[in-house]
Amino acid sequence: MNESLENILLEVSRSPEIDGGNLARASQFILDSALKGLDITRVSIWELQPDKQSMIATALIDTLRQDAETPVLRKSELPSYFEALETERTIIANDARNNPITAELAPDYLPEYGIYGVLDVPLRHKGEMIGVMCCETRKEHRSWTPDEVAFVGVLADIYGRAVSAAERERFEQLLIRQNEQLESMVAERTQSLTKALDNFKQAQERLIETEKMAALGKLVAGVAHEVNTPLGISVTAVTHCEHRLKKLKQAFTEGSISKKQLNQFIDDTFEAYDLLNSNLERAATLIQNFKKTAVDQSSFELVDCQLKDYLQALTLSLKPMVKKKKVSIDIRCDEATTLRTYQGALAQIVTNLISNTNEHAFVEPDEEHRILISAEPEKDGVQFVFSDNGKGIDSDTLKDIFEPFFTTSRHNGGSGLGLSIVYNLVTQKLKGEIDVQSTPGEGTVFSFYLPNLQK
Ligand SMILES: Nc1ncnc2c1ncn2[C@@H]1O[C@H](COP(=O)(O)OP(=O)(O)OP(=O)(O)O)[C@@H](O)[C@H]1O
Ligand SMILES: [Mg+2]
Structure with missing residues (x-):
């Protein structure tokens, strides 16, 4: 190939x-180079159209005519021309108007533009013919x-190569978009998820x-009920005493009081005082226990909790909750076992677990119901085990019990929040872990570990 053509190609290729x-x-750029190289x-x-039946001009340089319009080349009108493009490397027609392939262009196209010679090369991409580059001369005898x-x-x-680059660019743009x-x-979703989470x-x-x-309400109701009984008895005893005292005063005024009557009165009054004493003491103890739990419950202060006393006081105050059924609550814990924690939260956990045994576990009225609460020091904290010998929970239910709003007793007013609160209190507020195991027919065991919290 002569040097000037080679130089042009080099320039194009490097551009x-x-x-x-x-x-x-x-x-x-390619057309400019062809114009320059071929004179x-x-x-x-x-460009071949997607239906492969026609071609339209997508780029044109004509230094003599600047027609805005170019014709459409149709396969139906130019069958030999299209076939040649599909099968041959290049159509070389020095005398295009008489060449068997390009003669099809002769009636309209060639004379219209004053063309005599044609050098048409098919354009291919990925092996497919995608169009043609037409180099045309207006000189009559040019080879x-x-x-x-x-x-x-x-x-x-x-x-x-340029088509591949354009395709790549298109894909890149698409990808960027x-x-x-x-x-x-993602940003939108994240925003709405963050909002939902909030x-x-x-x-x-x-x-x-x-x-x-x-x-707290349950606790207050339970304690109020429990305190009511001794106070009621005390009021009755006082009324009784008052009644006897009035009678004594009357007999004294009438001067008809006998020694026997006076003795009887003194005995009765001592008996009433005994009753008063024991019942008021019982009420005072209950109130004391209530203070231990209820005050903590509302204050949520971090304290060093002496577990045995605390659990005993707490369960005593919760007894009314399970009173209608025969339930024994056994606490196994060393005197020395202490835990630095939010006592109120611990009270809430135990309250919920006891309330659940009453509502869900102990369904057979005649059986002996037992709750066992054990607390043992472990690592820097305490391992609690809360077990009942109730009806147990089947595995299908068990996997959902910590879910908020999951309940099997909606019809009885259950909200399904109790255990989800327990779970949150253990894992978040008290930084611990909780697990549950159950055997239907035998009972349920909640184990939870609570660490000593830092002040
Ligand atoms: N000790 C238990 N024995 C048997 N089933 C239990 C026990 N504790 C909980 N369950 C089951 O777990 C479910 C969820 O308990 P949770 O305390 O979260 O809700 P609830 O007691 O139904 O309603 P709420 O506590 O809000 O009044 C209960 O409906 C019950 O089926
Ligand atoms: Mg519950």
């Missing part, structure tokens, strides 16, 4: 326009040289607060 991704710019006045690129044929062949290959869309979608946290805090009040 950043080719791989830049802009096919229109690359096409113009012609008209060159164009035609295309083998160098020129090779030259346009290389230009056509370079065009293929999709990435941007994805990023904005709402959920708020709702949860409200629920904890509500449940705290509910547990």
Whole structure:
């Protein structure tokens, strides 16, 4: 190939326009080079349409005519021309109007533009013919040289490279756009999830607060009931004494009082005082126990809790809750075992667990119901085991019991919050862990570990 053609090809091949991704710019550059190398006045690129039945010009340089319009080349009108493009490397027609392949262009196209010679090279991409580059001469007796044929062949290959670059660019842009869309979608989702989470946290805090009040309410109701009995007895005893005293006063005023009567009165009064004493003492003890639990429950202070005393006081105050059934609550804990924790939260946990045994575990009225609470020091904390010998929980139910709003007794007014509160208190407020195991027919065991908390 002669040197000037080689130099042009080198320039085209090295140009950043080719791989830049802009096919229109690359096409113009290739056509300019063809014009320069072949010394012609008209060159164009035609693109095969998706239905493969026609081609339209996508780039054109004509130095003599600047027609805005170009015809459509149709396969139905130019069958030999289309076939040649599909099968041959290059169509070399020095006398295009009489060449068997290009003669089809003769009636309209060639004379219209004053064309005599045609050097048409098919454009291919990924092995498929995608169009044609038409190099046309208006000189009557011009022969295309083998160098020129090779030259346009290389230009056509370079065009293929430009198509690949444009395709890559298109995909990259698409990818960038999709990435941007994805990023904005993720940002949007994250925002709505964060909001939902915030709402959920708020709702949860409200629920904890509500449940705290509910547990306190149960405690107050239980204690009030329990205190009512000794106070009632005391009031009766006082009324009885008052009645006897009035009678004595009357007999004394009438001067009819006998020694026997006076003795009887003194005996009765001592008996009433005994009754008063024991019942008022019982009420005082109950109130003391209630203070231990109820005050902590509302204050939620971090304290060093002497577990044995605390659990005993707490369960005593909760006894009314399970009073209707025969329930024994056994506490196994060394005197020395202490835990630095939020006592109120611990009270709430135990209250909920006891309330659950009463509502769900102990269903057989005649059986002997037992609750065992053990607390043993472990690592820097205490391992608690809370077990009942009730009806147990089947495995299907067991996996959901810590879920908020999960309950098997909605019809009885259960909200399904008790154990979810327990779970949150153990794992969040008290930084511990909780686990449950159950055998239907035998009972349920809640084990939870609570660490000593730092002040
Ligand atoms: N000791 C237990 N024995 C058998 N089943 C239990 C026991 N403790 C809990 N359950 C089961 O776990 C479910 C969830 O308990 P949770 O305390 O969360 O809700 P609830 O007691 O039904 O309602 P709420 O506590 O809000 O009044 C209960 O409905 C019950 O089926
Ligand atoms: Mg419950």
